[in-house]
Amino acid sequence: MDHRTISDPQPILNFTIMYKQGQTMRKLFFLSLSLLCFSLSYGQQFQSPIQYFDFFNQEHAALAQKNMEYMQYAIHSDDLASLAQQRLSLLEQIEGATQRVNALEEYTKDAGMRKAMLGVLAVYKESFGIEFNEVELLKSNSQESFEAMEHYIEAHAAAEKKLATAHAEFLQAQRDFAQANRISLVEGADNSEVEQLNELNTYQRGLFLRSFRINKANANFLDALDRQDAAAMKQLRQHLLDACEEELPALQNIEGFGGDTGYRDAIIEQVKGLQQLAENDYPALIKIVATEQSDLTSEDVNAYNQAIQKLNTALGPLSEQVNTALQQLLRNNVPKPAVRGTKQI
Numbered sequence: 001m002d003h004r005t006i007s008d009p010q011p012i013l014n015f016t017i018m019y020k021q022g023q024t025m026r027k028l029f030f031l032s033l034s035l036l037c038f039s040l041s042y043g044q045q046f047q048s049p050i051q052y053f054d055f056f057n058q059e060h061a062a063l064a065q066k067n068m069e070y071m072q073y074a075i076h077s078d079d080l081a082s083l084a085q086q087r088l089s090l091l092e093q094i095e096g097a098t099q100r101v102n103a104l105e106e107y108t109k110d111a112g113m114r115k116a117m118l119g120v121l122a123v124y125k126e127s128f129g130i131e132f133n134e135v136e137l138l139k140s141n142s143q144e145s146f147e148a149m150e151h152y153i154e155a156h157a158a159a160e161k162k163l164a165t166a167h168a169e170f171l172q173a174q175r176d177f178a179q180a181n182r183i184s185l186v187e188g189a190d191n192s193e194v195e196q197l198n199e200l201n202t203y204q205r206g207l208f209l210r211s212f213r214i215n216k217a218n219a220n221f222l223d224a225l226d227r228q229d230a231a232a233m234k235q236l237r238q239h240l241l242d243a244c245e246e247e248l249p250a251l252q253n254i255e256g257f258g259g260d261t262g263y264r265d266a267i268i269e270q271v272k273g274l275q276q277l278a279e280n281d282y283p284a285l286i287k288i289v290a291t292e293q294s295d296l297t298s299e300d301v302n303a304y305n306q307a308i309q310k311l312n313t314a315l316g317p318l319s320e321q322v323n324t325a326l327q328q329l330l331r332n333n334v335p336k337p338a339v340r341g342t343k344q345i
Helices: 049-076 080-102 113-144 146-180 193-227 230-252 262-280 282-290 298-333
Strands: 015-021 024-030 184-187
Touching: 049 080, 049 113, 049 146, 080 113, 113 146, 146 184, 146 193, 193 230, 193 262, 193 282, 193 298, 230 262, 230 282, 262 282, 262 298, 282 298
Parallel strands: none
Antiparallel strands: 015 024, 015 184
């Protein structure tokens, strides 16, 4: 919202699996975005343990892909309708996988993999059906206060942690099945795309929360200006200054993500800009609101108008720089799906 100047004295935010049996060497891509979906008729008979292993690995990978899509929407989109649709799509994937696994005929030397897979699916269903529904409700209210936003971020991180545990449990079930069926597994580096995205989300959310605190404090001051509440403006200006003084050193001590400091630096510049406004310009706004019209001088009015002009021209570019830096950070680091028909190593 633009604030108006005045002409006279009157007030106015992998477990890449390589396994071999005999002379056969094959690769599966656990948690891979590039894995294509497949169909399987109910009650299918498996001719080998490798086929059985393939079935579970691909079901889980398809589920992980849906998980990845939901995470991207949940973190980077404020469109609650689209977010809800993505969650429903994921729940449909979970339900379909559950039906397919339940329909399988008993397999010799299953070694508990079917049971483990059903357990993982149950965790997904609980997490997305209950916890992530709560997260969406939190997100809808998160703009109201810093505490609500902090609660939202903590809830989202807790749900992601639970899902990470589910992935780890299924991975162990795969190992147990391989051992029971004399399949050799050669595990790849532990650097899956999901883990990379989680690390990026953690980094971005930590910076965002600090930025949100400062911007919310500034928004509260401007709301008081709109209400012409001088007492609140004085208190909220000091609150903004205190928050800037606390957050600037903390932000400056945060390292970049893989050496990329652009997003952090843009937030630092935004905080410095708001700090300068609070120190040098907001007192003039407070004085106009707090002083009787008859007691105002031409100097008071000029200082007010200059402050309003700086406010109207500074906030937009500072926010745009932060948004641009965030987009660049994501463009450089969010894992990209592989080209259809290929597999990612």
